[in-house]
Amino acid sequence: MAARHPVYRSLVRLYPKAFRGHYGDDLVAHFADLVNDRGASAAWARTGVDLIVTVPRYRLEHFMTEQHSATTLNVAITLLAAGGVLSVLMGVYPGVLLLVAALVLAVAERSTIARAIRTPDSNRRRRRLGIAAVLALIFLASIGSYAQDLNDDHISGASLLVHNAIGVPAMVGAIIFLIVGLCTPKGSDNRPVAPVVS
Amino acid sequence: MTRLDPSSLLPLPQAQFHVLVALTEGERHGYAIMQAVESSSDGNVRMGPATLYGTLKRLVDRGLAEELVGRPVADDDQRRRYYRLTGLGQQVCAAEAERLARLVRITRSNLRPGMA
Numbered sequence A: 001m002a003a004r005h006p007v008y009r010s011l012v013r014l015y016p017k018a019f020r021g022h023y024g025d026d027l028v029a030h031f032a033d034l035v036n037d038r039g040a041s042a043a044w045a046r047t048g049v050d051l052i053v054t055v056p057r058y059r060l061e062h063f064m065t066e067q068h069s070a071t072t073l074n075v076a077i078t079l080l081a082a083g084g085v086l087s088v089l090m091g092v093y094p095g096v097l098l099l100v101a102a103l104v105l106a107v108a109e110r111s112t113i114a115r116a117i118r119t120p121d122s123n124r125r126r127r128r129l130g131i132a133a134v135l136a137l138i139f140l141a142s143i144g145s146y147a148q149d150l151n152d153d154h155i156s157g158a159s160l161l162v163h164n165a166i167g168v169p170a171m172v173g174a175i176i177f178l179i180v181g182l183c184t185p186k187g188s189d190n191r192p193v194a195p196v197v198s
Numbered sequence B: 001m002t003r004l005d006p007s008s009l010l011p012l013p014q015a016q017f018h019v020l021v022a023l024t025e026g027e028r029h030g031y032a033i034m035q036a037v038e039s040s041s042d043g044n045v046r047m048g049p050a051t052l053y054g055t056l057k058r059l060v061d062r063g064l065a066e067e068l069v070g071r072p073v074a075d076d077d078q079r080r081r082y083y084r085l086t087g088l089g090q091q092v093c094a095a096e097a098e099r100l101a102r103l104v105r106i107t108r109s110n111l112r113p114g115m116a
Helices: A006-012 A017-038 A040-063 A066-089 A093-109 A112-118 A122-151 A157-183 B014-023 B030-040 B049-061 B087-115
Strands: A195-197 B002-004 B065-067 B082-085
Touching: A006 A017, A017 A040, A017 B030, A017 B049, A040 B049, A066 A093, A066 A112, A066 A157, A093 A157, A112 A157, A122 A157, B014 B030, B014 B049, B014 B065, B014 B082, B014 B087, B030 B049, B049 B065, B049 B082, B082 B087
Parallel strands: none
Antiparallel strands: A195 B002, B065 B082
16 A cells, blocks of 8 residues: 555655654555545645645754754864864954853763753743843844944943953853753653652 | 652643544544544644654653554554553543633633623
């Protein structure tokens, strides 16, 4: 039955390996039942929309699993560290901040904080990304004001202080919270369940 | 011994609740679940194959449904995978139904004066 639908079978390959390994034959059998019951065009109309919606969603969910989050975190630390070293070598000394961010994440990764980062939790993920967005806005506001002063050829002490004391830390914080937020898997499948002692 | 609190899993996503409701009638395979969902929603909820099996996977992962090892119907297609509600699934389904019923009561109560 399934062998009669090679196109759909090949499209099923777009799903993550774990999902198609477990449900691949069921998906094709289901599609074959749809074709038998409602005709090919109705089956394709429903399945086409289904493919468009679920392939990216399941791919993203698969990517955001705990294992992949750990990989993402390691890649981010490496990139930040490499960027920091390159910046310093090129004489861009604020690049040290990238090294600091890499160091903070590396320490976090090897501590109990890592477990908190990798625990699937949609709310925490949203909160962390939200904090990153707010910090990014603060940094942009600070850099905007600094750029305005530069444009006017007059950098006041207050502007410099605001930029260095608020803007730069906000940038580092935004980078850290963005990475940590992206590394926090969504918790829709693993919503924490409050235990009830009986 | 610990057990899970069904209310901690609420509110259920719509697709999950529809599938749980379909399984309250007994063990079903995927295609029969899709038909039951269409029937119970007057054709308003139409699940594609991957949406359905993704939903079933979530329900199984959360312990609300389980795959049957054997086949409830001897002469049925042996390739079909059957599913049924777990005890927790029944409790969660009932709790979600009660939650929605409460919402319906509040809505009716609030709208009645304006509708009269």
